[in-house]
Every structure is written in structure tokens, then in C-alpha cells.
Amino acid sequence: MGDMGEKLQIAVLGAGNVGGALGRIWLSKGHKVTFGVPDPQKTNRKTGNAEVTTNKDASADADVVVLSVPWPAAHEAIRNSGDVTNKVLIDCTNPLAPDLSGLVIGGTTSAAEMVATWAPGARVIKAFNTIGAANYGNAQFGLQRADGFYCGDDQQAKNVAKQLIEDVGLDPVDVGPLKNARLLEPLAMLWIDLAVNQGQGTNHGFKLLRR
Template sequence: MKIGVIGIRNVGSALGRGWLKTGHQVMFGVRDISDPKVKELLTIGGVSAAAGTTKEAAAFSEVLVLSVPWSAARSVIEDAGNLSGKIVLDVTNPLAPDLSGLVVGHETSAGEMVAGWAIGAFVVKIFNTTGASNMENPIFHGCSLTMPYCGDDQEAKATAAKLAEDIGFSPIDVGPLKQARLLEPLAMLWISMAYGGYGQAFAFQMIKRQP
């Protein structure tokens, strides 16, 4: 698939590298094309990788990944231009600047706000509930990590699930986009535990009893 990834730090580079390794074409949307990180990603990706502005990456993409800080999400979506008909994967968590909690919640979610800004796009909330290092390697004890996702469009969700599988996750559909109101606090729990002493090499896993 043609995937645009906006943001090239922890999450953007982990996901982008994973998809480049599994045969996808990735265009990174960057603020500074001369950033050494851009060069590194282009070297890894070879002919399958490219970099440009947010607008160029969005225009290139069938699937656009929003991997920027929550504070930048709205302006990045505005910069992206027309997203109608595209799938947008929202990985953001609406964190307070000091990571003490979420600045959005209960009656809405970042995922739903992204859907409100990205007019006509099919938004799926995914990849927000675990750390970027687990996106690099989602295999624990030989098992693929659970990756919950939610959205209102079945086709977009199927695409998101396939992209999660491609990089080693076990995706689970947790319902409509408003379930992002639950996935974002789950991410906050992970973050508080990671900073509270567990470090980043852990994850939440769904285990199901066979009927």
C-alpha cells in the first residue's frame, strides 16, 4: 500500500520501518528534509521510501498515519489538505504536556476529534496503546501483541488490521470510533506504568479461553 507517515520520531519511524520491511511504500511527511533521521529512513527504505511535506505525503497516501504530538494534530491535518476518502490511522494520545493525564476524554476522544477535522476521511484509532519500542518488536514470548483498534468504517478497519498484522501485531476490533474514549485512557495507564517503574518492555495482552 501507499502509506504516508507524518512524524518521524518514536512512533512514525518504528511503524514506517516496519512497513518498509514488509513491502509497502512509505512517504514520510517531515518538517525538515535535511534532518539526518530522514536520510536514515530513506537509506533503510531504498526505492520504497520517500520524504516530503505533510501535504505531499498526504497526497501520496492511501493510508495516512498521524504520528505527531496531540498539540500538533489539528494543524497537521489542516496542512495535509483534502483527506476525503483516505484512511487516517490516528495513533495520537491527547497527553498533558507533563504526561500527568489526558486533556481530552469522557465525552469525546482524540480519535473522534481527528475524525471531525479530517473531513471525509475514514479514521481508525490504532497503535496508541503500547510503546514505540513494542512497535519495533511486537513479539513477546513467541506471541504477537494484542493491538486494539476502533473505527466506524469496516473497510478502513480491515486495512488497519492488516497493516498491524504485517508488522507482527495481533489486531482486535474493539468497536466504533467512540471506543477511542477507552483506548486513550488505556494508553495513559500504559504510560503511567512505564514511567512508574515497569519500563517500556511490557504490554497489555488479551487472552481468550477457547469455548
């Protein structure tokens, strides 16, 4: 797993702004996508032709499990997905205060590290959290592409994440070990504060400049 262009079986937990957009793009790139949601019978989700089922059924045969649920639902979503040992688990969540005034955890831990404790044996990656979902598949800003920052402790899982980040049109930027989610989650909070609290909308993204 992790070879360039390889088609993956992906369980997307949550079919909202993030999961719906990522799942639809990955489907269009030829990956097999199955959504896991609390009530698979509920309609009106934008899930394309993908199967919509329980977290457990979606995750059972998946190479990659993507956590795209509101932070308060994250622990339950993982608990409901069965044994995810050795799977790549991509955490997209941000542990937001309900009024978007800030993060409810951080500094000495992160959502991604908590996810890792809830899913022992999974190869956890933090990704897709530092830019609004409206920019997935739409991340070109003039001549520049917004970055898709990611971190994790398993190199093969990082190779998989890199491919999936490229698939949604972001420039992948590896920022190191999983504990650097402590830095990516506040960066996401800055994106959200600009977008929502400061009323600037969703047309911005971060880019790491190098020379």
C-alpha cells in the first residue's frame, strides 16, 4: 500500500462537508469509497454512488479509515468501527469549542493523539484539517496551490496520505510526527477564525514557503 496511483479501499466515517467532499473526489479518482454514518437509512446525503453503511461494515475491509465527524462524536465513531489494527486512520477532526471561540484541547495533546489512544494499533495520520472543505478539489489560488499539511509516525501510512492529499488537489506537506497535530489543530483554528469569526469566508488557504 502507498504506491503512487494505487487504488485504495477507503471507509469515510461521516458524510458531511468534509467526508462527503473527500469521498466524492476519491470515488472520481477510482478509489473504492464506503461511507460509515450513524443512520445509513437517512437519505439526502451527497455521497454519489458510494455505499452508505455502518462504521463497522464500512471499516471492515478498508485499507484506510477516514475520521470526518464532529469532535464530540469522534470517540464513538471509532468505537463503532471495530478492529482498525494496522489500518491507516486519517483524522480530519478539529476539537472545536461549540461557539468556535477556540479549541477544547491542545498544547500538551491533540485530537489526533487522543484518536490514536482510542484506536491502538491503527496507523494514525492527521490531515485535511487546516483548510475548509469547500477548497478540496478547488485549492488553486492564482499560480499557487494551498498546502495539505499532514503528520504521523508511520512512513507507509504517510505515503498513503500523501497520495490521497494529492488526489484532492492540495500540495502535500509532511510536518513530522503525529504529535505535531498539536500545531496543525491551532493552525486550523486560525483558518476558521478568519473564515467565520472575522467574516472572511472560505477562499483562503495556507502555504509553506521554502528556499
